[in-house]
Ligand SMILES: Nc1ncnc2c1ncn2[C@@H]1O[C@H](COP(=O)(O)OP(=O)(O)OP(=O)(O)O)[C@@H](O)[C@H]1O
């Protein structure tokens with residue numbers, strides 16, 4: 419094949435593809451990751467899953483800190499295990515927030531730039547600290563920082579060499595809403611600039627706000643993968659929160675309040691929002707109550723966003 | 736100095752356990768000074784202070800504190816990740832850490848041993864102890880660096896090596912003497928400055944060759960282990 423027959427050869431700068439092919443990982447006889455195949459491209463992807471789903475295990479395999487028991491993990495075609503050269507194009511922010519606390523933020527990020535063998539480590543560190551808005555506290559020792567500041571410093575360190583691939587394990591943990599918002603914007607803009615960003619979370623809203631693409635893993639398996647809206651549609655089929663409208667919302671609310679399966683009710687002009695603690699018994703009990711009270715139900719719409727229901731739904735489906 | 740060595744050294748002296756390095760050398764020199772001041776003959780205290788305390792305890796324990804401090808502590812608290820996520824040959828990381836460990840151990844143990852040797856008799860004995868301690872520092876450092884990567888409790892494993900393997904077994908099972916760094920140190924000292932305090936079961940050649948083997952093998956294994964360094968998920 420000649421160069422002309424190829425569609426304009428992909429320039430190096432647009433690569434940054436992480437591939438998992440039939441990857442499994444077990445610890446003793448615990449299967450933490452079970453036959454996952456996925457491909458990450460530039461842009462922001464959320465890795466969503468409940469506690470113990472295997473998110474950290476997946477991220478660590480991608481980052482070359484764990485050998486897959488089966489399958490292949492590659493970045494731009496190169497295996498990550500026992501291949502330190504990948505770190506030129508890879509940044510990792512671990513869940514465990516260990517930092518060299520005796521260094522200042524600037525010393526720490528500059529040291530990372532030096533170990534990346536960057537040409538101008540000081541300038542790179544300054545740029546990274548600006549990105550995460552840590553220039554104000556950059557001369558303070560990291561051990562004096564709050565959780566959110568440490569987190570941002572670690573992100574700066576992982577970003578200092580502008581890696582094509584950035585992996586973050588639960589990056590929003592311990593951040594206040596403002597810091598969270600800023601971090602989300604940062605991930606967004608990095609994604610827009612063509613970096614491949616993967617971050618894990620067990621909170622759906624976080625993923626919703628940042629990532630267009632979502633990989634959902636439950637109990638070590640890839641339960642769903644793709645566009646956030648598609649996954650959300652799957653999710654709303656198996657809800658715990660309902661919007662209810664009836665001929666007499668107030669009276670219905672009072673009657674429902676006495677029910678065990680009802681965890682909470684809000685009365686609004688447009689109807690009731692009912693939080694059910696038990697999906698099955700609530701849907702059985704509601705028609706009976708309505709009948710007893712002589713109330714007509716106009717509408718019963720699931721509006722749940724709880725992740726648990728997504729997971730159980732996706733698993734069964 | 737490489738950045739890895741810089742961070743390693745800062746980490747070593749930044750932690751409180753660095754203070755553990757002070758008492759033993761001070762005790763060693765202090766005891767020798769006391770004996771000297773009260774004009775006790777070195778024949779009476781030389782063996783106990785130099786061999787039983789200096790070579791059997793101070794040198795290996797200092798090496799253990801430093802050797803596990805340059806790597807084991809970072810593995811333990813997870814900060815090693817920041818060094819490992821860099822495109823650095825694992826060999827260079829180990830060599831940088833090894834250089835810090837071996838040189839700090841050398842300074843902290845060879846200097847007090849030199850002073851003790853001088854106080855006990857001659858500059859020659861002092862010099863012999865310093866040279867031997869340097870060789871010992873290099874071999875012990877490689878071993879304890881390796882322990883930091885093969886065990887989650889490198890300090891414990893190191894203490895077992897020092898107290899049980901070199902200490903206890905050495906007295907009963909003569910074969911272990913050929914595999915004890917402490918014996919090489921004694922042999923080297925005695926060859927440079929013959930003295931009545933030491934019995935040397937290993938030859939100088941054995942001592943030198945074996946020290947080199949410990950040093951090289953420990954380092955090579957450590958490089959290989961670091962290459963497969965794993966970060967498991969959290970058990971829930
Ligand atoms: N070192 C280990 N030894 C044994 N089992 C492990 C180990 N690490 C993780 N596991 C198990 O593997 C599974 C996946 O763990 P992992 O840490 O990857 O999950 P996670 O999705 O990151 O969870 P979390 O949200 O709590 O961080 C869990 O069942 C966990 O108990």
Ligand SMILES: [Mg+2]
Pocket residue numbers: 473474475513587968969
């Ligand atoms: Mg995790």
